[in-house]
Structures are given as C-alpha cells and as structure tokens.
Amino acid sequence: MPPPDAERPQRTLRRAAVVAGRGYWSGRACRVEFRPAPPDSGVVYVRDDLSPAGSVPALIGSVVPASHRTRLACGTTAVELVEHVSSALAGLGIDNCTVGVTAEELPGMDGSSLAYVEAIDAAGTLEQGVAARPWVVEATLRVGDDSAWIEAGPPRFPGLSVEYHLDYGPGPIGRQTLALDVTPEAYRREIAAARTFLSLEDAMRLRAAGLGTTVSPADLVLFGPDGPEGTSLRWPDECVRHKILDVIGDLALAGRPLHAHVRAHRSGHALNADLVRTLGQRTLARSA
Numbered sequence: 001m002p003p004p005d006a007e008r009p010q011r012t013l014r015r016a017a018v019v020a021g022r023g024y025w026s027g028r029a030c031r032v033e034f035r036p037a038p039p040d041s042g043v044v045y046v047r048d049d050l051s052p053a054g055s056v057p058a059l060i061g062s063v064v065p066a067s068h069r070t071r072l073a074c075g076t077t078a079v080e081l082v083e084h085v086s087s088a089l090a091g092l093g094i095d096n097c098t099v100g101v102t103a104e105e106l107p108g109m110d111g112s113s114l115a116y117v118e119a120i121d122a123a124g125t126l127e128q129g130v131a132a133r134p135w136v137v138e139a140t141l142r143v144g145d146d147s148a149w150i151e152a153g154p155p156r157f158p159g160l161s162v163e164y165h166l167d168y169g170p171g172p173i174g175r176q177t178l179a180l181d182v183t184p185e186a187y188r189r190e191i192a193a194a195r196t197f198l199s200l201e202d203a204m205r206l207r208a209a210g211l212g213t214t215v216s217p218a219d220l221v222l223f224g225p226d227g228p229e230g231t232s233l234r235w236p237d238e239c240v241r242h243k244i245l246d247v248i249g250d251l252a253l254a255g256r257p258l259h260a261h262v263r264a265h266r267s268g269h270a271l272n273a274d275l276v277r278t279l280g281q282r283t284l285a286r287s288a
Contacts, residue, residue: 022108093125117187161181166266
C-alpha cells in the first residue's frame, strides 16, 4: 500500500508575509518576504536589493562552503544563513515559495525559526493540486566518519523523522539526544523556538575576526562555563532541538519532501549537505 502522504498536493503560501531583522555575521538589516509560487517551482531566494534582481534555487547544487551556516550561490548571486528559513518552510510542508531578501545574509532573529513560522502561519497555506512526489529512501546511506556522521534509512512513517545525538563532552552543553517525527504540528511545538547556541569562547574568536559584533544574548544562546549567559533555556535539551532544526533545513536542499529516518551524530551543515548530495549521486532514493 503506498504511503498515505505520498500523493499529498504541493503547497504554497496563500498570500505574502514579511519578516525583518539583521544578520549575525554582517549586522546588516534584511527584509525577508515570503511570496506564493507556482507548482514545481520549489523554494527560490531572490536578491531584491540587486539590479537586476538575482535568484538562487534552494537546491544542493547551489551550496558553497561556509562556516557555521548554509550558503547558496548561483553565478554572482549569493544568500547565506538560509537554514532557518528553509527549515521553517520544510517543517510546515511548504513546497513552493519565492523568498525575496534585501541583503546577502538573512536575519538570525532570536536564533530560531519561530518568527518565520509565525509569518508563514499568518499568511496561510494553499494546496496546489499537483502531487508533491517525495523522495523515499530505500537503503541506508551514511556519510562522515566515526567522530561525526549522518545517515538516512527507510522511513518509519510516511515522512521525515530525525534522531540526533549531540556531544560536546564535559561542560554546560554536554550530551543530548532527541528523536522526532517531523510533522507541521510537531515542528511548531518542539523545534521552531529552539535557538542557535555558541560558546563564549567561540563568540570572542568570531568577534576578534570582525564577525558577529552586534550579536547579544537576545539573538542566540551564549554558553559560559556555568551555562547560558543572559538568558534561560526554553527546553533543557534546546541545543539538540536546534540541531534538528538545522538538519531539517539542510535536508530541504533535496528540493522535494524526503521520506526517511535520519540519524545523526555531531553532524553539521557540511555533512548534512553531503548526505543530500550523496543520496542524489547514489540514486538510493526513489520517487513515490
């Protein structure tokens, strides 16, 4: 029997929605506008600040190397820190959306995808009458090494599930594990508000390099030796929840819904993208 979600219709936004903030690394203001898009167009980022406007499809072929974030480029047009927006769209089951932005770096907001989720929910969704055609993983594939890896195996329900093991060793972040079936309801309730986290040591190193000079505890969770500085955790395991948020955003670079059970150990953006890339190369995923 085919998975009950295999033939769900593609979705877009019912109307446009806007979120504004500033980038972590640059400190520059950026306006993000989510716009309805036609079936089979996928998610496309458009640089409204360029003349003429340049576009970048949110696909694995657009990924270029970057530290601590996901960066996409097409020709001379680039966007970065896209993972929270991509995660919000994928988590809520939005297949087609034009994302207009007014700067290269998207806003970090409070370090989570919550503001984007709230904007998308306020706009509403529209079913488009064309099947979403998810990728269904049929054989387990792992990328990485013994210290950090991520794998995708056959789905345990008709959709994406993620199990993440975070290990920062002794210290305030420590070790955390969480497994979640990714549905729009679960994403809103369990993932969307989980914030980016960073040690004070890493923050100081970035600031010394001229990056993140405007970042404060209002923008993410900064961990000192005794725990969060200037904020309280939203969940005791907020850090692993944010790692799952990032995984969802990076796996969305497949360009279609992914039906798989994904397990990860200390994986980051580069490994997440490598999994999507390798799945495509090995053709271990089939269309439902």
